[in-house]
Amino acid sequence: MPRPIYAEIDLDALRHNLNVLRERAEGRTVWAVVKANAYGHGLENAVKAFEAADGLATIDLCDAERARRCGWKKRILLLEGFFDETDIEPLQTIGVETVIHSPWQIEILKRMNPKDVRCHIKVNSGMNRLGFLPVEVNTVYDQLTALKGVRVMGVVTHFANAEPSYLGDAPASVGKQLTRMGRLANGETAACMANSAGILWHPEVGGNAVRAGVALYGISPDAHISSEELGLIPAMTLCAKIIAVQQIAPGEAVGYGSRWIAKRPSRIAVVACGYADGYPRSMPDGAPVWVEGQIAPLAGAVSMDMLEIDVTDIPAATLGSTVELWGKHLPVNRVASACGTIGYELICALARRVPINVKSA
Numbered sequence: 001m002p003r004p005i006y007a008e009i010d011l012d013a014l015r016h017n018l019n020v021l022r023e024r025a026e027g028r029t030v031w032a033v034v035k036a037n038a039y040g041h042g043l044e045n046a047v048k049a050f051e052a053a054d055g056l057a058t059i060d061l062c063d064a065e066r067a068r069r070c071g072w073k074k075r076i077l078l079l080e081g082f083f084d085e086t087d088i089e090p091l092q093t094i095g096v097e098t099v100i101h102s103p104w105q106i107e108i109l110k111r112m113n114p115k116d117v118r119c120h121i122k123v124n125s126g127m128n129r130l131g132f133l134p135v136e137v138n139t140v141y142d143q144l145t146a147l148k149g150v151r152v153m154g155v156v157t158h159f160a161n162a163e164p165s166y167l168g169d170a171p172a173s174v175g176k177q178l179t180r181m182g183r184l185a186n187g188e189t190a191a192c193m194a195n196s197a198g199i200l201w202h203p204e205v206g207g208n209a210v211r212a213g214v215a216l217y218g219i220s221p222d223a224h225i226s227s228e229e230l231g232l233i234p235a236m237t238l239c240a241k242i243i244a245v246q247q248i249a250p251g252e253a254v255g256y257g258s259r260w261i262a263k264r265p266s267r268i269a270v271v272a273c274g275y276a277d278g279y280p281r282s283m284p285d286g287a288p289v290w291v292e293g294q295i296a297p298l299a300g301a302v303s304m305d306m307l308e309i310d311v312t313d314i315p316a317a318t319l320g321s322t323v324e325l326w327g328k329h330l331p332v333n334r335v336a337s338a339c340g341t342i343g344y345e346l347i348c349a350l351a352r353r354v355p356i357n358v359k360s361a
């Protein structure tokens with residue numbers, strides 16, 4: 001018998017979200033970003049649901065291999081490129097395109113003299129994470145195209161702040177990053193710049209391709225804007241059951257560290273989900289949990305395999321009730337903000353021990 005916990009992955013929601021993003025991409029090539037096991041949704045599920053995408057983008061060659069094994073025939077892009085020279089052979093046999101972000105990668109290409117490697121030049125337009133400065137791009141382009149088996153497909157860059165709740169004019173606004181890109185943003189070389197937030201909120205970004213990540217999974221890249229407003233459907237719903245109920249007196253404490261103390265006679269429900277399932281231990285008392293159509297507050301520290309909620313005011317919540325930790329009824333961004341993080345982190349951290357139920361009409 002499996003534990004009474006599961007993550008439901010809704011393939012139709014993934015398909016729907018891809019359609020929404022495709023429309024917003026207005027004819028640009030759509031890379032579906034499937035890193036981190038498709039943001040926790042399972043790479044194999046993503047390969048199936050994102051059939052209509054133009055390519056898959058990830059950071060791990062193993063993902064590329066897995067995608068090919070389950071039948072993905074279209075393009076695949078490595079967002080951080082290759083990591084050492086042993087990657088060059090598999091790049092070619094699996095047929096994977098690579099980002100080039102640093103001089104050491106060019107040195108490896110020179111040394112290995114590959115037959116057919118397709119490259120995207122990464123430009124650092126202000127995030128200061130990966131990439132060459134815009135002024136260096138011409139030289140990099142010449143160095144790469146001087147190698148017989150190397151083709152340059154275009155340039156890529158990444159925005160640090162494409163969400164609308166990012167206010168003002170700090171060093172790396174989309175506008176400033178575009179200015180730094182200059183003619184690279186819409187010159188004759190193809191440009192791939194927008195992430196989900198860029199696609200949704202910055203039509204001025206342009207380029208010939210986009211990289212859609214979190215929004216494909218039905219999650220708003222900006223916690224202040226709901227998925228609903230964007231027409232997106234959350235594809236992951238994490239559920240677990242109530243496996244015990246405690247009736248406790250005022251002054252009694254719940255859980256490790258006795259953090260939560262009853263102020264009144266209280267009904268406490270024990271839920272079969274803990275931090276080893278990916279539910280953050282840093283979650284504070286009062287964090288929202290959905291049960292029987294209502295929101296119950298978390299009560300006490302999350303344990304490895306269980307957590308407790310206060311269901312004193314929700315009589316329908318009882319032994320065997322299904323609890324939603326995040327998903328269709330309870331936006332993961334709302335849960336994440338209760339412990340100071342973002343929805344991305346919670347979905348990616350879904351633990352392998354959680355059984356996945358795939359749903360498709």
Ligand SMILES: *Cc1c(COP(=O)(O)O)cnc(C)c1O
Pocket residue numbers: 033035079158194195196197211212213214215221
């Ligand atoms: C993860 C990632 C994306 C996707 O970002 P979202 O915010 O999830 O849309 C796009 N580009 C790069 C380089 C990434 O690493």
